[in-house]
Amino acid sequence: MRSYCHDELAELAPKPIVQINHSFTERRGTIRGLHFQHPPFSETKMVRCIRGGIYDVAVDIRKDSETFMRWFGVELTQKNNSMLIIPEGFAHGFQTLEPNCEILYLHTARYKPEAEGSISWNEPALRISWPLENPSLSKKDANHEPLPSNFVGISL
Numbered sequence: 528m529r530s531y532c533h534d535e536l537a538e539l540a541p542k543p544i545v546q547i548n549h550s551f552t553e554r555r556g557t558i559r560g561l562h563f564q565h566p567p568f569s570e571t572k573m574v575r576c577i578r579g580g581i582y583d584v585a586v587d588i589r590k591d592s593e594t595f596m597r598w599f600g601v602e603l604t605q606k607n608n609s610m611l612i613i614p615e616g617f618a619h620g621f622q623t624l625e626p627n628c629e630i631l632y633l634h635t636a637r638y639k640p641e642a643e644g645s646i647s648w649n650e651p652a653l654r655i656s657w658p659l660e661n662p663s664l665s666k667k668d669a670n671h672e673p674l675p676s677n678f679v680g681i682s683l
Contacts, residue, residue, distance in 0.1 A: 540571045542635035552628045558662040560620020561646040569615035570636035579628035580604035581621040582658050589616035590680035647671040
């Protein structure tokens with residue numbers, strides 16, 4: 528199986544891959560996210576679940592976008608070998624559908640902690656339909672602030 532082909536993905540991710548992360552989540556039902564990087568450190572992410580299964584979510588937070596504040600969710604599993612490409616200007620999160628999930632992330636920008644932004648997994652303005660109730664959350668993800676009522680998105 529080919530995991531990445533620059534020529535085939537160049538139009539969707541025109542910047543080079545500069546970082547690859549591998550995460551492990553032990554508990555079924557865990558939600559991680561929603562995370563993004565503020566400009567000028569915005570990134571395209573390519574996400575694949577290589578063990579177990581996740582419900583992966585991308586939220587458009589681009590200022591003036593036709594799909595501003597809309598979300599998209601899809602199952603990524605070890606069996607379906609699907610990959611989700613998340614463009615710059617989108618927040619990203621996932622919920623584990625099985626225990627012991629491993630995820631690979633390909634990034635077009637290096638992680639900058641000072642540029643990290645977040646949105647609460649249960650942000651009322653989004654109404655994301657997570658598949659499993661009573662999620663497990665890390666301390667970091669449990670403490671994301673709600674979006675301010677005047678949130679207008681990010682400019683790329």
